[in-house]
Amino acid sequence: MLCKFINRAGQLLNINALSNEADIAYNTAKEWLSILESSYITFLLQPYYENRNKRLVKTPKLYFYDTGLLCFLLGIRTDEQLLTDRSKGNVFENMIVAEHQKALYHQYLFEELYFWQDSNGVEIDLLWKNRDTYFATEIKATKTVQNDLFKQLDKFQSHMSPHAVQKVLLYGGNESQRRTHYDIVSWKQASNGLYFTTR
Template sequence: MIQRQIVDTINILCDKFPVIALTGPRQSGKTTLLKNTFPDYQYVSLEDPGNCDFAHSDPKGFLKLYSEKVIFDEVQRVPHLFSYIQTIVDTRRQMGKFILSGSQNFQLSQNITQSLAGRVALFKLLPFDFTELKNVNLLTNDYPDILIKGAYPALYDRQIPSDVFYANYIQTYVERDAVELIHIRDLRQFRAFLGLCAVRVGQLLNISALANECGISQPTAKAWLSILESSYITFQLPPYFKNFSKRIVKSPKLYFYDTGLVCHLLGIKTDGDLVYNPLKSSLFENLIVAEFHKQNEHRYQHMDFYFWRDSNGNEVDLLRPHAMTFDIFEIKSSQTIMSDQFKGLKFLQEIAQEAVAAKTLIYGGNEIQYRSHYTVLGWNQVSNY
């Protein structure tokens, strides 16, 4: 079993909060992590119809069965259970009493905010990050391997072929969430929408254009995109708004948490399919931006990330702010380092001046170079930086 980075922090905070909540996409390994990390806890899945019905109809009686430490999986299926859990933790003041897990971020977060604010430590478990794969020698030196394969645990633990895994994942989980959360009836149109999102990976998000191309209204496109975000399929990278005396772009960029899913939607199955694909650079950018997000969640760092672009097309792919400064990153899929790859970093440095701390080029090769004004970082070294 591949060790997850987030485990150490969960163990530490389990002694400091009465409730631990773990969310993340379906099949990201939440249940496996909790069962292996907390073998002395009772495990109850609320996906089970009997458990779900019992918790709905008699929440007090249901909770009496679990007077000691317990894991409630897919707890968002019984929303009113949160209020009863609040009463119990406020009365007993026992740390680590409940561990809650769920795969629908919106519902879980909403219930936590309403009932358990200040009582819960919330974690997100995403598909494997580079560090986790590197620790067991599963991260190669060639980025197309992981970009196309993806990073869901089943791909490594059970050796399921990527195309088989993602075809079933979309039908079993993504479409199921769409039907359950907003009652989508035309799944063919929703699949088309998902494919159009894949084509727009790493690009500025234009809801109007996306809706028009899919043949749906803008409110529907927003609702469907919300489903993909709450199910941890896609996320948006916001622009950095500080002007620096230039007109800047204010639309977010669209990314997927897992590039294997994007490649499946785009029909990319081999390195050869990727080489001449016009989205190759965008997919590599998605791989790196998603990795920053994974490391941020798995190390419990609570950082924010942005991109920057002005109206003239000058751009920096990723900004990582600190208190008074920020680090900037340019992301290039090429395995050859060229001088013009630094121009975005140089441009923003010139207008932001001392606000820029570190300037880094992340490229498709494996070397690390420390130049006079820049750091050059191989793609598989991102987890160390």
């Protein structure tokens, strides 16, 4: 059963599909998921939505607290193997989201983290709100910053207008920089907790 959860790391959690694949009852799948959550093996990232917009996804996404465990269960044993594995993007996203969650716990910050996705597939990987500003983060494993990486952030801003949106690209490169409309943040800054706590 655990392997069924592994394949959904960083993805929308469909318990009906999960129970059908594992050939178990829906309630059994929910109970097993509850055990994984209470054991701090997995956690759910809830979608951000407002009732006035019914076209938004309202299903949570599943993540693992320990990406080392996730890689082991996926059969990934070396750095080199991870770099070429088709799960690389999901593992990277999982790591970033989990590090943000841990930073909140460790520093007693009571911010709620979300993701956002509409019915057209426009998605923000990580989202939180501070006063009147939305902090929208696109997470990409690539080490190269290209203009098309900002498309989802720009689409999200158009959805949220006239609210203020701070657009962040968190990527697999080593250098952070500030551009006119975006913050570009290295995974290293995010992994040590500085990214979240300095916003």
